[in-house]
Amino acid sequence: MKNIFLLFLLTAPIICQAQSAPVERILDFTTDIQGDHVQFVPVMPDLMQKPGAPEAYWSYFWEFGDGSFSKEENPVHVYQRQGDYMVSLDATAHYDNGKRSKRKKKAVNSTSRLAGTGTPMNDVFDPKTRQMVAMYSYSNPKPEEEITLVISYRNLGMVNTDGVLHLFYNEKKFPAAHFELTDARTHFGETRYIGTSQVLPMDNADNEAWAWLNPPPNGSLNSIWESNASSSIIIEQ
Numbered sequence: 001m002k003n004i005f006l007l008f009l010l011t012a013p014i015i016c017q018a019q020s021a022p023v024e025r026i027l028d029f030t031t032d033i034q035g036d037h038v039q040f041v042p043v044m045p046d047l048m049q050k051p052g053a054p055e056a057y058w059s060y061f062w063e064f065g066d067g068s069f070s071k072e073e074n075p076v077h078v079y080q081r082q083g084d085y086m087v088s089l090d091a092t093a094h095y096d097n098g099k100r101s102k103r104k105k106k107a108v109n110s111t112s113r114l115a116g117t118g119t120p121m122n123d124v125f126d127p128k129t130r131q132m133v134a135m136y137s138y139s140n141p142k143p144e145e146e147i148t149l150v151i152s153y154r155n156l157g158m159v160n161t162d163g164v165l166h167l168f169y170n171e172k173k174f175p176a177a178h179f180e181l182t183d184a185r186t187h188f189g190e191t192r193y194i195g196t197s198q199v200l201p202m203d204n205a206d207n208e209a210w211a212w213l214n215p216p217p218n219g220s221l222n223s224i225w226e227s228n229a230s231s232s233i234i235i236e237q
Contacts, residue, residue, distance in 0.1 A: 023099065024099055024101075024102070025045035025099060025100075025101040026045060026101065026102070027042070027043070027044065027045070027089055027090075027091055027101045027102065027103070027104040028042075028043040028103075028104055028122050029041060029042045029043055029087075029089050029104060029106065029134070030145070031087075031108055033111070036078050036079075036111075037076050037077070037078055038076065038077050038078070038079070038108065038110065038207055039074065039075075039076050040062060040074065040075050040076075040077065040087070040089075041072040041074055042058075042060060042073065042074070042089060042091065044058055044091065045098075046099060047096050047098065048093075048096050048097045048098035049095070049096065050095045050096060050097050054095050054097040055095065056093060056095040057094050057095070058073075058091050058092070058094070058095075059071070059081070059091065059094065059095055059138065059139070060073055060089065060090075060091050060093045061089070061090045061091070061092075061138045061139075061148060062075055062087070062088070062089055063087065063185075064077050064079075064086055064087055065083060065085030065086045065088075065108070066079060066080065066081075066085055066086050066187065067180055067187030068122070069122070069150065070122075071138065072194075079110035082110055082111055083109070083110060084108070084109050084110075085107070085108050085109075085110060086105055086106075086107055086108075087105070087106055087107070087108045088104065088105045088106075089103065089104045090102055090103045090104075090138075090139075090146075091146060092138070092139040100141075100142070101184060103146070123152040124136035124150050124151075124152045125152055125154070130156055131151045131154075132153060132154060132155075132156060133151065133152070133165070134151070134152045134153075135149055135150070135151050135152075136149065136150045136151075136152075137145070137149050137150075138150075139177045151165070151167075164193050165190075167181075169181070180215060181233065185193060
């Protein structure tokens with residue numbers, strides 16, 4: 001089973017009263033390479049407990065640079081091919097009063113000899129359903145913060161098919177844009193689609209589209225998109 005992920009980052013202006021700037025917190029991580037397995041270990045800043053709230057904790061979102069991702073704290077990954085991969089760690093502090101930490105990116109070199117036998121890709125489908133497209137966000141960002149979305153799609157039919165995946169955002173009824181798409185990472189040869197949406201052919205609302213060629217029968221793909229997030233998230237599929 002194959003996977004593809006998409007990430008979106010959305011930004012919206014906000015007005016607030018002057019106050020002292022919170023201290024920026026820095027994420028980092030280390031790697032421990034044992035044969036073909038790469039262990040990732042986060043190095044986290046201190047949490048700032050919110051008074052009266054449950055105990056503060058971190059949640060994690062790793063991208064391994066090959067289309068795979070993990071929500072584990074200390075994931076172990078096996079790459080299918082040797083080479084350099086840009087790995088990123090994003091983390092969200094829960095019940096915490098501190099400033100959101102910036103995503104950490106670092107190049108990791110894989111010397112894997114297990115060509116074609118890497119860690120299987122996961123997806124965001126509900127195992128109890130037969131969804132063809134599913135979308136997942138691992139955090140609820142505040143104004144001016146990034147939001148990362150993972151989109152999985154799959155072919156449940158018996159023959160290969162082609163298609164276009166559209167993401168619609170920034171509803172036209174609002175005078176100003178809520179979102180700005182800053183990055184989209186695909187991993188199975190999808191190409192940027194330039195053309196009229198067949199879903200809303202008369203609508204010129206902001207959207208991004210990616211075309212794929214011949215998804216395999218009974219297989220799934222994933223992609224990651226990034227955006228800067230506004231105070232509310234309005235996304236149409």
